[in-house]
Amino acid sequence: MRKLGALHKVIFFLNTLFAVLLLLSYILPYVFPKSFPLISVLSLTLPVFIAVNVLFMLYWLVQFRRQFLLSLVILLIGYKHVEAMYRFSGVSEDKAQGHVKLMTYNVRIFNAYDWLPQKDIPERIKKLVEEESPDILCVQEFYYTQKDAFNSDYPYQFIKYTTANNRTGQAVFSKYPIVERGSLEFPETGNNALYVDVVKDRDTFRVYNLHLESLHIVPRKEHITVEDPEALYKRMGNAFALQHDQVEIFDRHRKTCRHRMIVAGDFNNTPYSYVYKRIRGDMKDSFVEKGSGFGRSYDFDYFPMRIDFILTDRDMKITAHKNYDERLSDHYPVMATIDIAGREQEDKELQEHKE
Known part of the structure; x- marks a missing residue:
């Protein structure tokens, strides 16, 4: 694999920062908001962190760089959160008796x-x-x-x-x-x-x-x-x-x-x-x-x-x-x-x- 240039190093640093923020957001449902109310604010921005990590993953894939694995792994760890954010069309059933x-x-x-x-x-x-x-x-x-x-x-x-x-x-x-x-x-x-x-x-x-x-x-x-x-x-x-x-x-x-x-x-x-x-x-x-x-x-x-x-x-x-x-x-x-x-x-x- 080729070494990262100066620009790619900066991008990967930002990628790492957003990956860590996303990982921290996964933990928030287990944190008492009364004990850490300000930290709980991060849970509101989780969709943004997911979207940014998807963009970073796509960027590195287009560049044929293995750095795409960072965001991919973080997204896979929190796949349940992704599921709660977006759903493909569900199959509805007709209303029946009961x-x-x-x-x-x-x-x-x-x-x-x-x-x-x-x-x-x-x-x-x-x-x-x-x-x-x-x-x-x-x-x-x-x-x-x-x-x-x-x-x-x-x-x-x-x-x-x-x-x-x-x-x-x-x-x-x-x-x-x-x-x-x-x-x-x-x-x-x-x-x-x-x-x-x-x-x-x-x-x-x-x-x-x-x-x-x-x-x-x-x-x-x-x-x-x-x-x-x-x-x-x-x-x-x-x-x-x-x-x-x-x-x-x-x-x-x-x-x-x-x-x-x-x-x-x-x-x-x-x-x-x-x-x-x-x-x-x-x-x-x-x-x-x-x-x-x-x-x-x-x-x-x-x-x-x-x-x-x-x-x-x-x-x-x-x-x-x-x-x-x-x-x-x-x-x-x-x-x-x-x-x-x-x-x-x-x-x-x-x-x-x-x-």
Whole structure:
């Protein structure tokens, strides 16, 4: 192999730097954000580190240099992270008996303060929900003026206002009976988690609607580039620490649940974070199972961000996942179709077929 020239040495040094940063990012889901909140910020940039390492690998391949192995090995070590970032088209199945369509959507209080120039945002959100017709709708940042918006399609509802003026909160709307409901109150914030026990046919299952602490990032380039980096990192570090505490509260509560469950909502963090890893555990992620592309759920200028999730117990079967592109909030809705009978039903049908 030829020795590296001066320019290639500089490029390889940069390559090594980004490879190390990517490797460090792989470790972050195992690091308590409350103990190292500022380091946890790196998890947000993992997609960038992956993309840069792919470019370095391609560069060295074109140059016929063995240095491509550095990024290749690092990417292979974290292939699960790559899988969580981008999926090739999943094969969706038709909705069948026993399947439930669930949508999660942070509606940003229906554009009440005119962040978007369109004046008909509430009507357009209602139209989208009506056309997609999820069986269960989990809403974050619900606004009191829309409390009757979904009455005609969803006879079973749970709305919980969490701000001091009782105007903003979270909501769950269901076409199926809700037999139990409650709210997990997070200290020092207006965020919370709702839970409802839903009955469909002879199945009872729990749905959690999570809205974890916001990172308070303005997603537009012009705001980020002029903001004081130190203040931004400190604010994000504090948010990571609060999320840590909120996940602890949620995790303790779900351990008391005797039903199978679906966890949905706005986690305000990425699939590469401690928060996501702790919440997911051994649950299925609808995007990983049936998604395609980047699965963007947050309107961020720099790269596609997936911070809204639908997770299910292992014995439920995810048959479809859908992301949307219509910008009616700073988030995009996410919907999954779930066979709540899942594997147990599949095994039963297989046994009947054999007999």
